[in-house]
Amino acid sequence: MELEKPSNGVHYPEQVTIETRFHDAEATPEEREEFLPHKPDEQNQSQFTDFVGKTSLGMSIFNLSNTIMGSGVLGLAYAMANTGIILFVILLTSIAALSAYSIHLLLRSAGIVGIRSYEQLGNRAFGAPGKVLAACVITIHNIGAMSSYLFIVKSELPLVIQNFMGAPSNSGEWYLNGKYLVIIASLIIILPLALMRQLGYLGYTSGLSLTCMVFFLISVIYKKFNVGCPLEDHNLTQPLTVMVNSTSEDDVCEAKLITYNSRTAYAIPIVAFAFVCHPEVLPIYMELRKPTMKRMQRVANISVLAMFVMYLLTAVFGYLTFYDKVGSEFLHTYKGDSADHLILCVRLAVLMAVTLTVPVVIFPIRRALLQIFFHDKPFNWVRHISVAFGLLVFVNILVISIPNIKDIFGVIGATSAPTLIFILPGIFYIRIVPENLEALNSRPKIQVHPLPQEQYLLVVMTQNQGPK
Numbered sequence: 001m002e003l004e005k006p007s008n009g010v011h012y013p014e015q016v017t018i019e020t021r022f023h024d025a026e027a028t029p030e031e032r033e034e035f036l037p038h039k040p041d042e043q044n045q046s047q048f049t050d051f052v053g054k055t056s057l058g059m060s061i062f063n064l065s066n067t068i069m070g071s072g073v074l075g076l077a078y079a080m081a082n083t084g085i086i087l088f089v090i091l092l093t094s095i096a097a098l099s100a101y102s103i104h105l106l107l108r109s110a111g112i113v114g115i116r117s118y119e120q121l122g123n124r125a126f127g128a129p130g131k132v133l134a135a136c137v138i139t140i141h142n143i144g145a146m147s148s149y150l151f152i153v154k155s156e157l158p159l160v161i162q163n164f165m166g167a168p169s170n171s172g173e174w175y176l177n178g179k180y181l182v183i184i185a186s187l188i189i190i191l192p193l194a195l196m197r198q199l200g201y202l203g204y205t206s207g208l209s210l211t212c213m214v215f216f217l218i219s220v221i222y223k224k225f226n227v228g229c230p231l232e233d234h235n236l237t238q239p240l241t242v243m244v245n246s247t248s249e250d251d252v253c254e255a256k257l258i259t260y261n262s263r264t265a266y267a268i269p270i271v272a273f274a275f276v277c278h279p280e281v282l283p284i285y286m287e288l289r290k291p292t293m294k295r296m297q298r299v300a301n302i303s304v305l306a307m308f309v310m311y312l313l314t315a316v317f318g319y320l321t322f323y324d325k326v327g328s329e330f331l332h333t334y335k336g337d338s339a340d341h342l343i344l345c346v347r348l349a350v351l352m353a354v355t356l357t358v359p360v361v362i363f364p365i366r367r368a369l370l371q372i373f374f375h376d377k378p379f380n381w382v383r384h385i386s387v388a389f390g391l392l393v394f395v396n397i398l399v400i401s402i403p404n405i406k407d408i409f410g411v412i413g414a415t416s417a418p419t420l421i422f423i424l425p426g427i428f429y430i431r432i433v434p435e436n437l438e439a440l441n442s443r444p445k446i447q448v449h450p451l452p453q454e455q456y457l458l459v460v461m462t463q464n465q466g467p468k
């Protein structure tokens, strides 16, 4: 049966929609009866036939939260110092809400197309250029994120090893050289994890990574009550004065509710970067057991909410520890405390957390590259391993040659992050969901609720009876 084409010229995957919404057109009457009751059992009805996922809800939450939580958290206290507490809370809340909403748009679009892949949504919306655009933005963004993680390893790990071993700072030992340490961490920890065939296997390492971040948060809160005002603490004065230039001594230890200065605008890309997880949402959806949109939206909402709370607490307590003296890379602000064992452990925990996030971030890049260059080719281990290895080599070279992390945050946060969070999900959705199925200002198009299956059936059946 032929369906009317939508007026916007976009090819609408009618067949896919009917099949993916209603799974099996050939179902027996009993099955259909079970399928069509007023309250469909969402838990057991999968819309998708592209992949049978086996990852549990909990593991998926770990994986998604781990993707959200990354180096972005280290810039939040700095963002708060430049916006003030109230503006920051408003910004953090809005971006978290927008991020969850755009995940909803991605999930709905994937439900219509019947394929859970960001690149395929691009393809459906704009043809081949859309697919290439999505793949490029994901690749650039995730390479940027990976670089920022490995950069933390390069700059922090030598410090940690040096302090644990009690070695003098420029003893020239190879194990105190960040460049070698990045390569070793990439080969020993990241590469084996990146070679896993499915993201779901990384649930345990993601759980470990999140535990490290919880430890980081607890330590930041604890330190707030242990570090005096930065200027009083002469331990901290020296490195801090190098990083921060022109604050008068009077207002250094005063929390500001609203701040407006030349760096206020930096807060937006920092917070936007902190909430990016969109390239990983569909791969995680694909591996979710019983993958209904409602279940995946639950994974997303829980992850965004949990990370929102962690971000807020880290930023508030980080800011209230150092006030205007907080550095753009939060861990460096504790530099004067380098002999403090708690801070050393915190550094180690953050290092572990970001290192364990790198493999999760590699998955979407590999998927994007394979979609562009080897579309329709069956899975191949040699290709799978070579892409991961090639990516790691490339990012290692990048990290070894860049001088500081701030520029990565700035560029990625201001370009690819908003594109992935706000722009692409929105335009893909508008192009993919035809207006005759859902008007732009319709409730389901705005609300985070799936259109009931019966309603879809009605719309699709009405269309089917239309002119041929």
Ligand SMILES: NC(=O)CC[C@H](N)C(=O)O
Binding pocket: 067, 068, 069, 070, 071, 072, 073, 141, 142, 145, 273, 274, 275, 276, 277, 279, 361
């Ligand atoms: N995939 C990603 O880009 C993750 C970025 C992550 N939100 C961070 O803060 O580091």
